[in-house]
Amino acid sequence: MSRIRAKNEEIIIKAASRVFAEHGYAATKTAAIAELAQLPKPNIYYYFGSKEKLYRAVLESVVEPLLAASAPFIEYQDPVEALTGYIKSKLSISKHYPYASKVFANEIMHGAPHLPADIIAQLAEQTRTLSSKLKDWIARDLMADIDAHHLLFAIWSATQTYADFNWQITQALGKEELEDTDFERAAELITRMVITGCAVKSLPNS
Amino acid sequence: MSRIRAKNEEIIIKAASRVFAEHGYAATKTAAIAELAQLPKPNIYYYFGSKEKLYRAVLESVVEPLLAASAPFIEYQDPVEALTGYIKSKLSISKHYPYASKVFANEIMHGAPHLPADIIAQLAEQTRTLSSKLKDWIARDLMADIDAHHLLFAIWSATQTYADFNWQITQALGKEELEDTDFERAAELITRMVITGCAVKSLPNS
DNA sequence: GTCTATACATCGATAGAC
DNA sequence: GTCTATCGATGTATAGAC
Numbered sequence: 099m100s101r102i103r104a105k106n107e108e109i110i111i112k113a114a115s116r117v118f119a120e121h122g123y124a125a126t127k128t129a130a131i132a133e134l135a136q137l138p139k140p141n142i143y144y145y146f147g148s149k150e151k152l153y154r155a156v157l158e159s160v161v162e163p164l165l166a167a168s169a170p171f172i173e174y175q176d177p178v179e180a181l182t183g184y185i186k187s188k189l190s191i192s193k194h195y196p197y198a199s200k201v202f203a204n205e206i207m208h209g210a211p212h213l214p215a216d217i218i219a220q221l222a223e224q225t226r227t228l229s230s231k232l233k234d235w236i237a238r239d240l241m242a243d244i245d246a247h248h249l250l251f252a253i254w255s256a257t258q259t260y261a262d263f264n265w266q267i268t269q270a271l272g273k274e275e276l277e278d279t280d281f282e283r284a285a286e287l288i289t290r291m292v293i294t295g296c297a298v299k300s301l302p303n304s
Numbered sequence: 305m306s307r308i309r310a311k312n313e314e315i316i317i318k319a320a321s322r323v324f325a326e327h328g329y330a331a332t333k334t335a336a337i338a339e340l341a342q343l344p345k346p347n348i349y350y351y352f353g354s355k356e357k358l359y360r361a362v363l364e365s366v367v368e369p370l371l372a373a374s375a376p377f378i379e380y381q382d383p384v385e386a387l388t389g390y391i392k393s394k395l396s397i398s399k400h401y402p403y404a405s406k407v408f409a410n411e412i413m414h415g416a417p418h419l420p421a422d423i424i425a426q427l428a429e430q431t432r433t434l435s436s437k438l439k440d441w442i443a444r445d446l447m448a449d450i451d452a453h454h455l456l457f458a459i460w461s462a463t464q465t466y467a468d469f470n471w472q473i474t475q476a477l478g479k480e481e482l483e484d485t486d487f488e489r490a491a492e493l494i495t496r497m498v499i500t501g502c503a504v505k506s507l508p509n510s
Numbered sequence: 511g512t513c514t515a516t517a518c519a520t521c522g523a524t525a526g527a528c
Numbered sequence: 529g530t531c532t533a534t535c536g537a538t539g540t541a542t543a544g545a546c
Contacts, residue, residue: 120414122328122330123328124330124331125328125330127539128539128541129540138514139541140512140541141512143541143542144511144513149539203469206469206471207406207410207468207469207471209471210471218475222475222476247477248489248490248493248494249493251462251465251490252462252465255461255465256457256458256461262413263409263461265412265416267457269424270428270435270457283451286451287450287458290448291501293501294501295498295499295500297500308529309529333522335521344530344532345522345523346530346531346532347530347531349523350529
């Protein structure tokens with residue numbers, strides 16, 4: 099793959115992420131992507147073949163950061179550290195990859211019609227890992243006997259909402275766009291609800 | 305307005321809610337709505353004029369239950385009762401109006417391009433009412449000093465996720481569709497996180 | 511590898527008969 | 529008030545010159 103090809107593909111993916119995020123798959127015109135990328139429309143087709151293939155490429159480009167967000171959950175043994183880090187990491191995704199998050203949210207909302215099966219499998223695998231870790235902590239009396247899956251749903255939604263429903267949130271807060279302090283307050287509140295609400299304890303020997 | 309007109313409009317709105325929810329505005333074909341409604345396509349146009357106007361009608365039909373969900377918050381004076389009732393009421397919307405919720409979520413996610421200004425104003429007004437009530441409770445030491453807006457965002461997202469991201473949740477739980485017990489567990493967990501997490505107290509004199 | 515000009519398909523919308 | 533048949537706009541995709 100030539101350098102020029104790599105460069106152009108990156109430019110196109112970046113522009114496409116944004117347009118797909120703002121309008122959804124069906125409503126985005128390839129012409130709008132071309133315009134934002136400052137490239138003629140046929141180039142999009144030269145590099146990606148079709149609108150559908152480009153969309154899939156965008157989805158795939160987004161998977162890595164999404165999966166990487168659970169790193170704290172895996173790395174830290176201590177329940178308080180792990181959950182605090184996970185919430186922070188999830189919020190960080192909403193802050194730094196707002197378009198990616200939205201494209202993904204849209205896809206999931208409509209039943210993942212374009213998501214490749216291997217990505218679905220990876221996400222399912224991750225869900226199993228996270229919920230079994232929670233169940234382990236519960237069994238060891240390191241947190242209250244809550245439903246592991248539903249706790250995950252709550253954490254996912256409460257953190258992703260800052261990307262997905264950005265419009266509603268800025269509207270309610272009466273500001274043009276979210277600032278660092280907003281994300282800090284969100285982290286503080288969500289962490290509190292999880293740690294205090296579910297009575298999560300630190301490891302005794304740490 | 306004739307009885308036949310009222311009847312047909314209702315049939316069309318119902319079918320349209322579902323199709324718009326499943327595919328989003330741009331991806332839904334008026335032919336698909338006509339088919340689901342078991343009516344010829346021109347009838348859709350006879351009754352609603354355009355796809356856009358029909359979509360607005362769907363949005364408006366959905367506002368009433370959404371606004372009504374905050375009734376417990378207003379009625380109950382006791383913070384624990386009010387918040388518990390609000391969470392239950394919000395989850396009930398996700399359970400009983402899944403299509404409506406999704407259409408709304410989609411609209412909000414893309415910056416509410418079709419939402420009439422008066423509806424936006426009503427929602428903003430409701431947000432102000434809810435957050436000032438929370439702030440009042442905080443001032444009276446009936447709950448921890450948390451950020452009122454962010455608590456609302458957390459409750460909204462954690463309850464709406466059961467409608468909006470239904471696919472992800474059924475996938476994770478390994479079932480075809482959500483059952484009553486799933487909503488009960490969700491209510492239990494979210495209520496716990498809010499009440500215990502934010503140290504919400506009952507009124508002393510109740 | 512790049513881009514202008516255009517073919518072709520897909521709907522949203524309506525004319526006009528009943 | 530209902531519906532068949534069809535128009536026309538929009539937007540995906542490509543042919544073919546450079």
